[in-house]
Amino acid sequence: MRDNQFRSFISDERIIKELIDPHTKLVLVLGASDTGKTSLIEGMADFLSATSEVGIVDLDIGQSHIGPPTTVAWGKVGKGFSGWKNITPEDFYFTGAVSPVGNLVSMLTGSILVTSRALSACEKVIVDTTGLIQEPAGRVLKQHKIDLLRPDVVISLERERELSAILDPFTWHKSPILHRLPVPQKVVIKTPSERSLFRSSMFTHYFQNDRLVKVSLKKIGFRFTGDFYGFTLETAKFMNELQDNSTGLIGRIVSLRDERNTDRALGIIQEFDEKEKKFLIRTPLGREFEISTVVIGSLKVEV
Numbered sequence: 001m002r003d004n005q006f007r008s009f010i011s012d013e014r015i016i017k018e019l020i021d022p023h024t025k026l027v028l029v030l031g032a033s034d035t036g037k038t039s040l041i042e043g044m045a046d047f048l049s050a051t052s053e054v055g056i057v058d059l060d061i062g063q064s065h066i067g068p069p070t071t072v073a074w075g076k077v078g079k080g081f082s083g084w085k086n087i088t089p090e091d092f093y094f095t096g097a098v099s100p101v102g103n104l105v106s107m108l109t110g111s112i113l114v115t116s117r118a119l120s121a122c123e124k125v126i127v128d129t130t131g132l133i134q135e136p137a138g139r140v141l142k143q144h145k146i147d148l149l150r151p152d153v154v155i156s157l158e159r160e161r162e163l164s165a166i167l168d169p170f171t172w173h174k175s176p177i178l179h180r181l182p183v184p185q186k187v188v189i190k191t192p193s194e195r196s197l198f199r200s201s202m203f204t205h206y207f208q209n210d211r212l213v214k215v216s217l218k219k220i221g222f223r224f225t226g227d228f229y230g231f232t233l234e235t236a237k238f239m240n241e242l243q244d245n246s247t248g249l250i251g252r253i254v255s256l257r258d259e260r261n262t263d264r265a266l267g268i269i270q271e272f273d274e275k276e277k278k279f280l281i282r283t284p285l286g287r288e289f290e291i292s293t294v295v296i297g298s299l300k301v302e303v
């Protein structure tokens with residue numbers, strides 16, 4: 001079944017041979033929303049994992065399959081792709097949002113960190129991406145992703161050469177090898193409500209075994225994600241961001257980092273005591289971890 005799925009995207013035996021080649025270590029899949037990127041990756045992972053150790057990097061922070069939304073993450077496929085639930089996240093990096101717009105720096109930082117960890121543990125790594133291809137953020141993000149990750153092969157799924165502004169400049173390079181493929185007829189378009197339901201279910205699943213932790217800003221660091229807002233507690237105060245319901249900190253998604261500056265778990269801010277400078281945070285983080293930093297995202301989450 002998955003072999004048919006794979007071949008509905010790639011039927012050219014030369015491309016298949018190139019993907020099997022041991023020199024092909026990193027494959028980046030690009031395309032607009034609903035072009036079949038994730039389905040292609042499922043089929044490709046299933047096919048390649050018969051002969052190689054395959055890792056998948058999930059850079060789609062909106063429709064995440066590995067790790068909760070707002071994170072980029074990677075996991076091992078094992079022998080044959082048997083569903084996303086069977087891929088355990090090995091590492092993740094928090095971007096604070098479900099769209100790369102306004103979060104390009106954290107997206108790129110997470111992309112390179114997570115992909116290099118996956119490459120050091122697997123023979124082949126396949127990278128899934130968001131469908132953001134629009135000007136200017138989509139172009140800037142995707143082109144710099146290619147520059148940073150240095151994939152061996154880029155596969156794009158396109159309906160009307162809509163990735164030209166992103167990919168044309170790479171046409172005359174020897175590496176990465178570009179394969180610009182058509183979107184198969186069977187690919188179905190998801191509605192905005194299907195997308196948001198999927199995201200909610202991923203968050204609900206993630207926070208199902210949570211607890212409350214109290215953290216004092218006198219003992220831990222904190223910082224904000226985002227390319228252009230909320231730089232310090234003072235700025236946030238000035239912008240009336242602390243307690244205000246729509247823009248305030250309550251309900252914001254955060255990441256809890258350990259003393260090595262590694263993301264350990266996500267959380268949701270339940271309360272902020274401005275006087276005491278203490279956060280009450282809901283999180284599934286185990287008691288064995290010491291929190292050293294709270295990274296505050298821009299998204300508010302209700303679960």
Ligand SMILES: Nc1ncnc2c1ncn2[C@@H]1O[C@H](COP(=O)(O)OP(=O)(O)OP(=O)(O)O)[C@@H](O)[C@H]1O
Nearest residue numbers: 005008033034035036037038039063131186187188
């Ligand atoms: N070969 C196929 N046969 C049948 N259905 C397919 C096939 N490929 C994709 N689909 C369906 O099309 C829809 C969109 O595919 P998919 O989620 O893989 O696209 P995507 O580009 O990853 O989307 P997103 O922008 O949300 O990341 C899904 O519901 C998927 O099940």
Ligand SMILES: [Mg+2]
Nearest residue numbers: 037038060063
């Ligand atoms: Mg997808």
